[in-house]
Amino acid sequence: MGTAQTSITGSPDTHNALTSEDVLENENKQEPWQQGDKERNSPVTVVSEPTKDTPSHAPYSVLPAGEKALVIIAGSFAALISPLSSSIYLPAMTSIAQEMNVSVSLINLTITTYLIFQGLAPSFIGSFSDSRGRRPAYLIAFVIYLGANIGLALQDNYAALLVLRCLQSSGSSGTIALGSAVVADLTTRAERGKYIGYAGIGMALGPSLGPVLGGLLDHFLGWRAIFWFLVIFSGICSVIMFMVFPETCRAVVGNGSVIPPRWNQPGWALIVPNSRFRKPKNSPDYSTIQQLKRRPNPVTSLLIATQKETGLILLYGGLVFAGYMAVLSTLTTQLTVRYGFNSIQVGLCYLPLGIGSICSRWTVGRLLDWNFRREARLQGMPIEKNRQQDIEEFNIERARLSVTMPLMYFAALCILAYGWVMEFRTSLAGPIVILFFVGLSTTGAFNTLSTLVVDINYSSAATATAANNLCRCLMGAGTTAFVAPLIDAIGIGWTGTIIAILWVVCSPLLWAVRFWGHGWRKQQANKRDKK
Secondary structure (H helix, E strand, O other): OOOOEEOOOOOOOOEEEEEEHHHHHOOOOOHHHHHHOOOHHOOOOEEEOOOOOOOOOOOOOOOOOOHHHHHHHHHHHHHHHHHHHOOOOHHHHHHHHHHHHHOOHHHHHHHHHHHHHHHHHHHHEEEEEEEEEEEHHHHHHHHHHHHHHHHHHOOHHHHHHHHHHHHHHHHHHHHHHHHHHHHHHHHHOOOOOHHHHHHHHHHHHHHHHHHHHHEEEEEEEEOHHHHHHHHHHHHHHHHHHHOOOOOOOOHHOOOOOOOOOOHHHHHHHOOOOOOOOOOOOOOOOOOOOOHOOOOOOOOHHHHOOOOOHHHHHHHHHHHHHHHHHHHHHHHHHHHHHOOOOOHHHHHHHHHHHHHHHHHHHHHHHHHHHHHHHHHHOOOOOOOOOOOOOOOOOOOOOHHHHHHHHHHHHHHHHHHHHHHHHHHHHOHHHHHHHHHHHHHHHHHHHHHHHHHHHHHHHHHHHHHHHHHHHHHHHHHHHHHHHHHHHHHHHHHHHHHHHHHHHHHHHOOHHHHHHHHHHHHHHHHHHHHHHHH
């Protein structure tokens, strides 16, 4: 085992050499479960990514595959609250507008503000979790979310609705960035596609189940029951996360072999004396710990968005999400006006969209892994199981975007077809079938682009996901603000046509990343090395 480079956190510009053996020699004076506490309080932190001169042979994660899947699924269901909160609200928009004596356009504004805060909040929680841990970030998000939902269930005026929806979004949206970060903590790039299916279960179920649940609750119990349901659901989730979810942040536990401080251990570990946190089986490998930041910095997500390669990916991903939100936010109104549906029927019509999203999580994820292995063979890079390999010389942009591009062009055709079948009020089978393929193609494209963003910003996965979320949600918020008046002015058919043309016309942004992104990334790495 080579030496691991370390830094003294007293000054971000100061770097000293220290071997992992020196750290372990000092730590061996403590009991194994106390070593994690001492490491957290020590000013010395060990960099997890091996350098060219000091390669690491430690496994990327000490967790077995089954436990990885369970942890990722737990994070996925925690992330369910964000899309669920957004979509469960849609069938009740007319009821809320009538009770508060405001127009549906004003209720639409609550969707716009929800998306704005959904884009901003993860920048704070993501940066915090990258340096302080996933568990405390999750718990903070759930506390904010619970309080907002209680307020939403009790409020009775539009101003309170608007403000509390922003607070609800702030609490729920952080779980999206945290879920993606957990996947990056536990899986290598070569196997990440396989775990997208697990990570995306919650994100896919939200848009499909939310409108159905919202329609049923609004129809039989009234719209306030929607928020009481979210209070109960999130309360159960928060208890589960507190009791069983382990810390995965590599700045805290490295590859999982380092024991976190007791306050950051799951509740069951504090109760069960024979848990691996109280009696660890393996010696902690401190060489796998990432360098801790001195303090959370939400501006980091903005800096990531200014990078040439990442910026182009985020910009195009934002355009895709904006088009998707144009469909999602207006589907309730279109089905009500064109087909005369009630809230239950409207909610059921969202199911094909969600089912398509679920299917994409499994099919596209496995396709990403297959193409990664194919490109690795073509580029002469051997794949080592459970090792995070250096991709400085590997064109991962080509590996990921070769899957993205066909999906995007297919999504453009689907959105075009959706607009015109709705315009001509065809049989309901037409929009239902097309909505399935809209969900399949657009969600698949989201996943590949999000995976690439995390791949090239591996050391700050939650912050990178927050930047992705910021760009997408701000563009989606702008779209929801003007798409309804645009449909009223030119019709849904031409609106769908404009979205499809925009996706195709802007696709050279991704072609540029595919051809030149690897070179840009190497140039940026060289600049960092010189500094």
